[in-house]
Amino acid sequence: MAMESKPSIGRLWCLLFFFFFFFFFSFFRCSSSLPSAHPLRSVVDQINERGPFVGLVMAYSAEADAVESSGWFVPANAQPYVDLYGRRFHIGTIRGVHVVYVMSGQRRLNAGITVQILLDVFSVRGIVHFGTAGSANDSISFGDVSVPKFAAFTGSWTWKKFNSLKGSSNQEISFSEYNVPAEGKNLLSTVEFKPEELYSVGQPMKEVFWLPVNSRWFQIAEKLEVELERCANKTYCLPNTPKVVFGLKASTADVFLDNAAYRKFLFKKFGVSTVDEESAAVIMTAISPAVPVIVFRGVSDLAGGEAHWSSTSLSDLASLNALKVAVKFIEVLGRKEHLLLGKD
Numbered sequence: 623m624a625m626e627s628k629p630s631i632g633r634l635w636c637l638l639f640f641f642f643f644f645f646f647f648s649f650f651r652c653s654s655s656l657p658s659a660h661p662l663r664s665v666v667d668q669i670n671e672r673g674p675f676v677g678l679v680m681a682y683s684a685e686a687d688a689v690e691s692s693g694w695f696v697p698a699n700a701q702p703y704v705d706l707y708g709r710r711f712h713i714g715t716i717r718g719v720h721v722v723y724v725m726s727g728q729r730r731l732n733a734g735i736t737v738q739i740l741l742d743v744f745s746v747r748g749i750v751h752f753g754t755a756g757s758a759n760d761s762i763s764f765g766d767v768s769v770p771k772f773a774a775f776t777g778s779w780t781w782k783k784f785n786s787l788k789g790s791s792n793q794e795i796s797f798s799e800y801n802v803p804a805e806g807k808n809l810l811s812t813v814e815f816k817p818e819e820l821y822s823v824g825q826p827m828k829e830v831f832w833l834p835v836n837s838r839w840f841q842i843a844e845k846l847e848v849e850l851e852r853c854a855n856k857t858y859c860l861p862n863t864p865k866v867v868f869g870l871k872a873s874t875a876d877v878f879l880d881n882a883a884y885r886k887f888l889f890k891k892f893g894v895s896t897v898d899e900e901s902a903a904v905i906m907t908a909i910s911p912a913v914p915v916i917v918f919r920g921v922s923d924l925a926g927g928e929a930h931w932s933s934t935s936l937s938d939l940a941s942l943n944a945l946k947v948a949v950k951f952i953e954v955l956g957r958k959e960h961l962l963l964g965k966d
Contacts, residue, residue: 655742662704666743669701669713673745676952678716678723678752679737680941681900685753686725688941694949695723707739716949719956722746729876730775730903737907748839748914748955751904752948754940756925758873758885759895764936765850765864766921767947768895769843770872772832773902773917776888777875779813793831795891800883818902823911832871833905836914839951843916844868848950854939864921866947870895872919874902881926897925916951920944 656663680686689695697703697714704711711724722744726736740746757763797810817829848866853859873894879885888894901917908915920940 662706665701665704666706669698669704670745672698672713673720674747675713675720675722675744676716676955677737677740677744677746677749678721678948678952679726679733679740679749679904680723680751680753681726681728681733682753682937682941683725684937685941685945686723688938688945689723692942692945692949694945695721706743707735709736709739711740711744717953717956719952721952726900726904729899730777730874731876733900733903734907737904741908741911741913746913748836748916749904749908750916750918750948750952751901752918752941752944753898753900753920754922754937754944755872755896755898755901755919756879756885756923757895757921757927758879758889758897758925759870760927762867762870762895762921763864763924764921765852765860765939765943767848767850767864767866767943768870768872768919768921769840769866769868769947770835770896770901770917770919771840771869772834773872773874773905774832774892774894775818775875775902776815776873776892776894776897777877778816778818780816782812782814784809784811793891795887818906820906821910833902833909835905835916836909839914839916840868842954843918843947843951846947846950846954848947850943850946851939854936860939864943867895872901872917873897874899879925880923883926885925885927896921918944918948918951 656666694716695714697712701713703713709724711722713722715721722740724736724740726733737749755768762768793815794812796812798808801808817831819827820830821827846866850864850866852863871892871894873888873892876899879897888897896919898919901919905915905917920943922937922940
């Protein structure tokens, strides 16, 4: 009898160990980083019990309106939203997948702050970013949706002195090459594009120029089949049905680009196909703690490459098409648990 009691006690201790491990793991996973005295701490903790969530991030009101009017997002009954740090985080589901969506506001600082709040406060397994963009590539046009594999900040420069010698970097733009007339003098000289300092968990700081989306999530997205919308409204339709393109490069800067010469330069020098003001910030914030992230951008303009001004706004169409692809991607994520983790 004495010999039989030992393994029974061992099994009991083993069960107790796993019970306490599961309890503490669940507690820390569902608890937010809000201070214990924060008035919304208990609300957020209750929300996180329904998670983990996919974070859906957009920058413009037109993009948020597309989510609200689509009917694809179903708000939670108990707590449909929570207001934190001036932003409203909407709680609900898309195609059965638990989602928190939020409008970040424009440009990289707003985007980075919003994604950081999502990661710190909510139980988030990954970030899906969608929105509109300008096209810098003549092969993609109005209504098309780009799913980039890389994005870079192209608004961080070292501005060189006039008549300074050209450096070793090929990531430069000389303004004198764009003089009109050609023989005119341009005192703006040259700028050299700078890499970003990426701080990652468990890794030393490194300087990077291209920021990658999650490779596993990108592979999943490549298999998506989505029928995009062709008509901006009842009276204006595009001549061809828009398409989804994969594996291109995106450029992000705190600049709304509406200049044909600079558009051409970005495509020629860096091979970027879309330009926006948030994507690289979203990617960089997510990959720092190794959280899966992916980007979907609908083309709303040609970044100054239009032959003439169009009287028809295509922003709504671009937003809707980008959202359609994002929703389809989220639906696929919901089918298998391991896909939500961004792992092979």
